Amino acid sequence: MKKSWNEKWFGHVTVIIKGRLIEPFLNQAVREGIEIWDVKRINEQKIECAIMLRDVKALKPLLKKTECRVHFKDRYGLPFVLQRLMSRSGIVIGILLAFAIIFILSNMVWAININGADPKVEQEIQSILKKKHIHVGSLEFLLPSLNSIETELSSQLNKVTWVGVSKHGTTYRIDVVQKELPKKEKETGPRDLVATKEGTIQRVYVEKGQSMVEPDQVVQKGDTLVSGTIGKTEDPGFVSAKGKVIAETWYHSTTEVPLDTSYQTYTGSTYTKHQLTLFGWDAPLWGLKSKPFDKYKKEVNRKKLHFLFWDLPISYKKTEYREYDKTSRPLTETEALTIGKTDAKNHLLAGLPEGSKVINEKVRTKRIKDGKLMLTIFFTVHEDIAEPRSFLPKERKKEIEKKNEEEEESQ
Template sequence: MIVKLIQYIRGYVRIRITGYSPERFLNLCSHHQIRLWGLRPCGHAYEMYLSVKSFRKLKPILRKSNMKIKVLDRRGLPFFLNRNRKRQAFFTGAILCLLLVYLMSLRIWNIHISGNYSHTDEEMLQFLASKDICHGMLKRKIDCEQIVKAIRSEYDDVIWVSASIQGTRLLVQMKENMDMIREEPEEEIEAPADIISDADGVITEMITRKGVPQMEAGSEIKKGDLLVSGSVPVLDDNKEVTGYQYHIADADIYIQTEIPYESRMEIEYQKKVYTGQKRKALLLEAGPYAIQAGILFHRFPESETYVKKKTLRIGEHFDLPIRIGLKEIRAYTFSDTEYADSEIRRKMTEEFDRFCKELKKKGVQILENNVKIYKDHSNAVAKGTLTVIKTVGETVQAVKDTDHIKGEE
């Protein structure tokens, strides 16, 4: 393979020799160290290949051997360049293009961050920029190990991070500690604490872990009723209260109740109708510079703008700092129309299904659905109740009984 490449770069020819002394011709070529290959007989003649440099040495050998020569084919880079000598600008541009691609391959043109949830891409890019890591910088100036150390030291909730260079991309992968939820701390409740009802309904199940239940399964309760007391009485041998042990009441209480549901939507709406009028322009972005080819000026009363861009890429990881795209403006008008009955039912059913899905995420079990869809002259209404089983209970601070204090936990 290497030999063929060298032969192509130097150039070679295919010749045919005729005469009465082909053996003398071959011996003289061997004596003058002229390399021949692909030698084969062709009738009363011989065909062979030799380099351009060797071909120029054949004149005295042909005279001594009384042979005639005919060039059948010319191959290689010198002949290619000679045939295309009028296209010098094309080859110059191709060489400059290759040189430009090489120079661009020495830099980072895309910083890709993955695994970040609580920290946005913009936040991470600003942090990297503060550490002099930005788009367009030389790859040899990037220390991936230092990037990892900087991120770990800056963000306590990042438990794993890696940085690597693939082509012209800097890949930053991280994993956050999802247990570190940033919430405002709830107000601490000290013993004793009771559980009161925060909804109306009928208790279906009650599992008490700490405290004294004040209701039982089947009891009908109202909002604000005491369900579990955190003050546990201490009895003597005569079953008389001698004091209290105070706890933060803890229990799982389930009630059957009804949840009201109501949703409205207007029957009439303005439908967007596209007129077919458009304005288009091609976009070319190279780094901070942008070129637009096309006229986007219009007098449309209502319009939408669509922009589609694509980053040029060589291979999987070699992103070029060049983006091409299309910008399109579409004109439209509004037309007053009404939803069909099937469309109303579909939309309201989808909204109701989303409502039920949110309830199920909260652990609510739906037993019965009594929601109906009604329609008047201007609105459609989905209204009714849902019979459900849900948890109930709100922990509130209780007051100690100062007359009977036994002890506290």
């Protein structure tokens, strides 16, 4: 017979069969499905062969029938290896402990590198990470995801404009871009300050240049507010005009507010599942409920497990369920009006220069359509309407000379 393909896994033995009826023994064994191979005749009443370990018990009745005896010569395969190992329990325990230690060390955070932060910000980052249990020695698969860490750091660090978190092996790398102090303004050439839009002048603050407008004066877009030309008309000087010109401007906005709104509120109840994933199959460790709440949002955090430099086909999966209630809230027309005015005002100010103020608001039209309050609102705003516009001194001198000549001719 041919050698069995699984003999190494299930084990086989080499035996010596002795007796007068060797051939009947072999024929009967084949008829009963006993796998025998590598048959070698030693003499007329003795043969050597290999038999699967699972078929050894089936030999006993055959040996009685054929008046043969068996002698076990060698043993091969995984069952015998395990048997020998179990007889040496100290070695087995040592090997298992070694693998366990290597596995833990392979999934442990060995270093956290913070780049681009000054000592004070670095200390703040370390404090935040410590509260999230992220430190040297923590197990990587129990930590939050990289996106969660980035979000947590970005929300708590006021002196930072950008935070990036990455992982390289057992090392976490945190790159930080801090907010820079305002740079000194570069020296610019001669320029005027002109109006960006129509408005009525309220206040003028001039640091450099000469004011060309007065309070309550109506200006159009492009009018000169602060001139970069100073001194006498016969011998003018030129500077880079600087200042603020606050004017009253006007806007209208349309907005709509649903009269029946629904929103979600978290109850504070959470449920966490811990699982091991092997080749796409999830094995539960803790938390067996399939649907812990009627209404919930879940967040899945999956971490690969490592052994030395290799990624294992096993990952740790943590699923967190957060219960919420869905509530419907009807609004009265007065409540919807207040919300609409506030939203429209905030939206308007978001697109205006810093320091702009709404000094008056008036609802022009309001109507209810399809369950929504439709509003048209008129706003009066005080804002800085000045923006710089460069000019060439030579051309400005020509304009002044031409103006002087025209004044002389008219006299």
